[in-house]
Amino acid sequence: MAQLILLNKPFHTLSQFSDDRGRRTLREFVPVAGVYPAGRLDWDSEGLLLLTDDGALQARISDPRFHLPKTYLVQVEGTPGEQELQKLRQGITLKDGDCRPAKAARIDAPDLWPRHPPVRTRKTVADSWLKLTIDEGRNRQVRRMTAAIGHPTLRLVRWQIGDWDLTGLAPGEWRSMAVHAPKAPAARQRRPRHPAHGPRPRTSGRR
Incomplete structure (x- = not known):
């Protein structure tokens, strides 16, 4: 069995355990040794981030070849019409190719937690919310998609990845579960990849 941690990553937090520029990292919220992010969530985005101690599970979650669906709640500037939404449903074209x-x-x-600092909105321009589900993982993809239809993203919350979601988790809180790890060829089994060093062993718990 593999360990899987579901974290509600707060706004302005890096998806790694250390940073040489002094920015807030996962170390502040997940005092668990040997787990690493399965994918990333931008510093200025909030919501579900999965961490695991199993390399095969990490790859299954983060590798775009597996097309694991990810659902986002997105506050945008203005109110997209049905024509704009249809462009997203059909697969909009970005600079790096078709989505x-x-x-x-x-x-x-x-009904989300308040963001700190709050979202800056323009008094003369309305805003609205979208629910978007994609099965890719390009850099800042959702933000670029909404910008491409003329409605820049103001706030981005990842709510769900596959069957796992944020239900019951406030920002900075996490829960751990044991899941069956996908099998990988013995020659390819390895520790999970990590962009930065994880924390030293400490007593685990929930915050």
Whole structure:
């Protein structure tokens, strides 16, 4: 069995355990040795980040070849019409190529925690919320997709990855579970990749 941690990553937190510029990292929230992020979530985005101690599971979650769906709640400037949303559903073209079709819908403002600092909005321009599901992992993809239809992203919260979601987790909180790790050829089994050193062993717990 592999360990899987579901973390609600706060705004302005890096998806790594150390930073030579003194920015806030995962070390402040996840005092667990030997786990590493399965994928990334931008510094200025919030929400679900998965961590694991199993390399095969990490690859299955983060490798875009597996097309694991990821759902985002997105506050955008203005109110996209059905024509703009259809462009996302059909697969919009970005500078690095065509996106795969996304699920896109307007939703009422979700009942989320307040963001600190709060989102800056323009008094003369309305804002609205979208629910977007994609199965790719390009750099800042959701932000670029909404910008491409003329509605820049103001706030981005990743709510769900595959079957795992943020239910019951406030910013900075996490829960751990044991899951069956996918099998990998013996020659390729390895420790999970990590962009920065994880924490030294400490007593685990929930914050």
